[in-house]
Amino acid sequence: MTRHIATGIGLFIIGFTLLVALIGPSLVPHDPFTQDLMQRLQPPAWLGGSGEHLFGTDQLGRDYLARLVYGARISLLIGACAALTSGVIGITLGVLGGFFGGRVDDVVMFVITCRLSIPLILVALAIVSAVGSSLTIVVLTLGLLLWDRFAVVARTTTMQVRNLDYVAAAQAAGASLWHVLAREVVPNIAHHLVVVATLEVALAILLESVLSFLGLGVPAPLPSWGLMIAEGKDYMFFEPWVIMVPGLALFVLVLGINLVGDGLRDLFGTRSRG
């Protein structure tokens, strides 16, 4: 029962964020990029500020609510695209390794081990120094570096399914390798991968904020929540809302995604045991 409530809360959070990301920017009265140095560091409405900037303003006078709402769009976009990219890479590798075993699997395991040994931040730093930083580069960096969980789960579940008789029956029926992998194996491991996907989205969002905080992620003036935290850290003590607002938003979104992921795991867990 508590699990259902938790999942429900998670779904609500994600749904709300999605809504905000989609239509929010057109509803807020201000623009996230307009600077107004006369209005800099105005507190949010509940801390005594005027109603004009509901969530206050940042150090350059930009409306915080607008930046938050626009930032939601960025977070969700990056999360989804990075998870998609890493999913394609990881699932392909995992399925191939799990299905063929032997040397193919040895290679796949080696690649996974290499990937696990790579320090994410240093690689991101190297990439950004080399080619600069943009939304696309962040997505690609995360996508190329976050696929290991997909690969491991895909590999293990493929290994379990591979020995089942219906796979043997499909091979005996003369089905092509493509059919066996795409129509017999993957549909039966998909539910595990969906759970991994939700968790990867959450991870990608968090990591993007870390990268942006370090200046390696989304370039200013785009209002990534991580970048907002970075830009606000100098004002942490006297104008705490500058980092608290995006920080809290991040926390709530990632929590929501994780709750849904847990719920999905429970849902599919019981079904696959049945």
Added chain:
Amino acid sequence: MADGLEPVLEVEGLRVRFGATEAVRGAGLLVRRGETHCLVGESGCGKSVTALAVMGLLAKGAVRTEGRIRFQGQDISGLGDRALGRLRGDRIGMIFQEPMTSLNPAYTIGSQMTEVYRRHRGGSRAAAAERAAALLGRVGMANPGLRLGQFPHQLSGGLRQRVMIAMALLCGPELLIADEPTTALDVTVQAGILRLLAGLQAEMGLALLLITHDLGVVARVAQRVSVMYAGQVIESAPAGALFAAPTHPYTRGLLASVPVPGRQRRDEPLGSIPGTVPRMPVGFVGCGFRDRCPSAMPDCAVEVPLRHRSPDHAYLCRLDA
């Protein structure tokens, strides 16, 4: 002859429900000291659930709604889990089908056996180990000392089952419940295990309730047989009588389905019972077999009387013997 030997286990009117389905619908049986009573039926008939209900080991979601269970004359139907826990492993032993999953793969045979013994009898580890080694020897294992130090995966299926039997007998129980003890074993190993059980029974005066779907096992080891279908015991008789004069249409259908080398002609199909075993909803009235019975009558939907072919041969059917 089983006459005059005191009853060790008596079950009457047992009903077990899982949600909206009734797995056991008024089953009853009697196992006497020194007797092997086989409870036979196909999957879904409720035989395993009956055994679990007796032991108080029903899964969450399964509820015993009715029934009286007497062990050695004492009513144990109302006992709580604690009290039943004291009986289990001590006075009542149980062995299951899959020895690989019944034994914990992470612990040695010796530690599992001594743990069981000490839980019921206390005492030192050394004394328990001695008892365990003695039992392993009793069940025909050479080199018990070596086996105590081994892990389950180091033993073959047949040996693991012998370990299970030894564990079940550690505290000298009066009743042994064996649920499909040989089904997962090779046929050449099966006979050895059955012979072991028969020998131990004679030696220790055990009452043995043996649950199986294999009519061959039943024929060779049972003194008494109860046939279950859809949650009810539809026929109960001494083994010889059941095979010589099967009375209930299900029993007859079942016996006709079993191929016996040399008995039937190859160009004739095996007898079979059309359809599949149904799930019985709570409140089902009448005979559970009527939809598959070649001799069903309209009255079968209303009421099924318990009839007797002879004083110790009972069956649940309107038809005459």
Added chain:
Amino acid sequence: MTPAIEVRGLSRRFGAVRAVDGIDLVVPTGGVMGVVGESGCGKSTLARIILGLMPPSAGEVLVEGQRLDSMDRRARARLIQPVFQDPYSSLNPRQRIRDIVALPLRAQGIHDDARVMEMLARVGLPGAMADRFPGQLSGGQRQRVAIARALVGRPRIVVCDEPTSALDVSVQAQILNLLVALRAELGLTLVFISHNLAVVEHIATEVAVMYLGRIVEQAPVDALFRSPEHPYTRALLASVLTPEPGLGIPESGLGDVAPDPANIPPGCRLHPRCPVAEGRCATDSPEGRRSNGRLVECLLAAD
């Protein structure tokens, strides 16, 4: 006449495990070859190799005179199809029955729903089941689906690996009757693998007895059951528990040493357990002796 299947010198190892250790077998067209043996004898491995699902370590398999490894997957699928033991894992739980049964046709590029429905009817399933998922069917029904799938492409040979062992007795009889009827109707050759001797006796025309990767005896079914020659065959037959009360528990005569394909004994592989083993059985390997259409691999039978 070209035999349906011919196996020559077949071996298959998995590391130290010699699952199949030198098998020669001829399955005549139109026959039912029963393959019996207990766990570790290699019968399932043999089945997978014959079906082309696993390459052998040595030896070859000829199906209707052609080498199996020279056929592409489609040609092989047109000739030989499986029915597996576990009705719960042999059907893809995420596909509808219709698609499961249609797969052998689709793999050949044939889209013929009528044939699928006809096959379902032939195995005794109502048409309404075509759109259900395996989870909604009983074990016996699923096995019927597996049989329909095996036969829809009109193969010549069907390899049945313990097709009834996971089923209840009354359902087992239904499925066996179905297999017997379909075999006659469609002129199939069957390879029927089972540990249940009574079932094999009912359905097979010839029987091969396997032990630790080799065929230790082979004979026409009646001859094998009436006068078995190999000590292992005799032990197997003696161990069968027929539903005949009053006969007591049989003595197999075999010792308690469990057969281990990773540790095959030298000499005759049965010698540690054999009730009539002699000194030389521990050192000399028996060779198969053929006479009157029978094969026995035993030093004592050769005398």
